[in-house]
Amino acid sequence: MTVDVAIVGAGAAGLGAAGRLAEAGRSVVVLEARDRVGGRAHVVQTAEGWPIDKGCHWLHSASKNPFVALAERRGFAVDRCEQLWARDWTRKVLGEAAYELEATWEELFEAAEAAERSGRDASLSALLPDGARFKPHVAAAIGWIWGGALDAVSATDHVRSLETMENWRLPAGYGSFVADLATDLPVELGRAVERLERLPSGVRLSGAWGSLEAAAAIVAVPLSILQQGRIAFAPGLPAAQAAALEGLRLGSDNKIYFRFPTEPGRDPFGGERDFQTNSRYDSERAAHIHVAPFGRALVEVYVGGPLSRELEAAGSGAMVAYGREALAECFGSRVGPDLEPVLTTGWDADPFSLGAYSHALPGRADDRRTLAARFDERLALAGEHTNDVFPACAHGAWLSGRRAAEQLLESVPAA
Secondary structure, eight states: OEEEEEEEOOSHHHHHHHHHHHHTTOOEEEEESSSSSOTTOOEEEOTTSOEEESSOOOBOSGGGOHHHHHHHHTTOOOBOOOOOTTHHHHHHHHTTHHHHHHHHHHHHHHHHHHHHHHTOOOBTGGGSOTTOTTHHHHHHHHHHHHSSOGGGSBHHHHHHSOOOSOOBBOTTOHHHHHHHTTTTSOEEESOOOOEEEEETTEEEEEETTEEEEEEEEEEOOOHHHHHTTSSEEESOOOHHHHHHHTTEEEOOEEEEEEEOOOSTTTOTTTTOOSEEEESOSSOTTOOEEEESGGGOSEEEEEEEHHHHHHHHHHOHHHHHHHHHHHHHHHHOGGGSTTOEEEEEOOTTTOTTTSSSOEEEOTTOTTHHHHHHSOOOTTEEEOSGGGOSSSTTSHHHHHHHHHHHHHHHHTTSOOO
């Protein structure tokens, strides 16, 4: 089989690349190792028919997010949610101290901007004094945002990421929308690419399933897959790109879902619906909690960074126990007895992702740009780890796929 461009990975990045190339009249094939499309965007249904996004589920920076218009064009309703994370709950719980916490975030961002302007990058931890009252909480939140520890996340990477503080939702599930992007695209499932050879006249991709040749290829797999050498490149990636891979890390983020009773007298949340909170504000081991999203009788406990990695390694039982503990810290013991575990995620152990989303190590923020740069007329890299404006986001991955497609259009002329 010979095509113009072979794309490795049917997540948002790979589907973005395939869509752009198809628009330009190039023949493509998307090779996906999983038995489904979507990558780290994956929706499952509860017994009630409610969609649960195991991976990404927020349209971040919504006014700048191309997925908003794209989803609506494809028939998906967009909920223009006005909540700003747990701000309202935080102000209710902390009172005047909530404004001190907000000021801490502002100071951190200003310090990160100054570091970026000066060209002297640092970890986010280095920009906050050790005695800062809310530093433990900021560390927990950076785990939710980046999946990494506060001392391992680049301040420059953080400040370059475009964040408008607008976070909208897809009631049908983000994973459903991303999967819909594969409609009418030639995707082959169960095709794990293990070797990619650059030939004089193109590329050859191969695995246990066989091989195929193409004029060019786009590799749109998660960062850790590349770092672990799951795809052997022959010849190897250029030195600059190989080195850049080592400047990034795929963080850890996971979810714990419970179902709760809604009968009067048994509803642990007193009838309140669709609000967000944090389990505590004085510890790095805090969780972000979303109660009854869209009014559904579900509660999501979200953990990130070292805590997420620890809990996943300890197993689903430990994750459920932690989730109950986090909810009890917020709402008292009344939430415990009737909570029914629905699911826990395990992205670190997922063999096709090996983590959640990426962050740059201190001093290595420019590595995203190196990975995104054109370096070969037959090969390009895509994925959220190659986008320094919208990293760690599905729409950033999709945009990176379209960027990679543009890089190859010149060297792969239309038939």
